[in-house]
Amino acid sequence: xxxxxxxxxxxxxxxxxxxxxxxxxxxxxxxxxxxxxxxxxxxxxxxxxxxxxxxxxxxxxxxxxxxxxxxxxxxxxxxxxxxxxxxxxxxxxxxxxxxxxxxxxxxxxxxxxxxxxxxxxxxxxxxxxxxxxxxxxxxxxxxxxxxxxxxxxxxxxxx
Numbered sequence: 001x002x003x004x005x006x007x008x009x010x011x012x013x014x015x016x017x018x019x020x021x022x023x024x025x026x027x028x029x030x031x032x033x034x035x036x037x038x039x040x041x042x043x044x045x046x047x048x049x050x051x052x053x054x055x056x057x058x059x060x061x062x063x064x065x066x067x068x069x070x071x072x073x074x075x076x077x078x079x080x081x082x083x084x085x086x087x088x089x090x091x092x093x094x095x096x097x098x099x100x101x102x103x104x105x106x107x108x109x110x111x112x113x114x115x116x117x118x119x120x121x122x123x124x125x126x127x128x129x130x131x132x133x134x135x136x137x138x139x140x141x142x143x144x145x146x147x148x149x150x151x152x153x154x155x156x157x158x159x
Contacts, residue, residue, distance in 0.1 A: 002040045005032050007048040008055075014111035017101075023059035023069040027051055034157050043151060049119040050148015056116065057081070060097045074159035081149060090146070091120055119145040 005028070012024040031051050038044055057077045058069035065072070082090065094116075095105060103113050 004035045004038045004040055004044045004048045004051065007040055007045075008032075008051055011052055011111075011115050012055075014114060016111035019062055019069070020055075020059050020112055023055045023062060026058055026069040027055035030054075030159070031152070031157055034155060046144055046148045047151050047155075048148070049144025050146075050150070050152045052115050052119045053145025053149055054152065056094070056112070056119070056145065059112070060094065060101070063101055064097070072159075077159065081146065087146065094120070094145075119148070 008024075008028055008031070012021070012028060015021070031054070035047065035051070038047065040048060054077070057080050058072050061067075061072040061076050061080060062069045065076070080094075085093070098105065098112065098116060103110055103116075105113055105116070107113050108117070
């Protein structure tokens with residue numbers, strides 16, 4: 001059985017810039033206790049994407065403020081996830097920050113971009129009406145880095 005922490009460690013093992021590695025180290029340290037043994041099935045994938053989003057938030061904010069990822073505050077992370085913008089505006093903001101750090105969003109060989117492309121994919125609400133052929137509880141939509149952050153907060157993970 002693959003766990004959420006297994007998935008995080010797999011993404012972490014892809015490497016990348018030193019600050020990205022430190023952001024992953026801090027994220028895994030923060031979430032591995034509460035997520036220990038949690039399977040990747042059902043909502044585990046979204047939770048893993050939320051934790052990857054947290055690693056990316058630590059990376060972006062640490063670079064912006066010239067601090068270690070462990071020094072990034074909860075208030076800074078919450079501001080990056082600001083509720084006063086649309087999901088599309090938030091995505092543009094994060095992508096702009098990645099570009100400032102030298103990441104080309106078309107470079108799938110870049111480990112940071114690789115993870116970003118996974119967690120920022122927008123799962124669209126299926127068209128049509130729901131019926132017996134579509135189990136509403138097993139459907140996901142939205143972006144993993146935001147939906148997953150909500151789930152992380154819901155299970156008590158905060159800075």
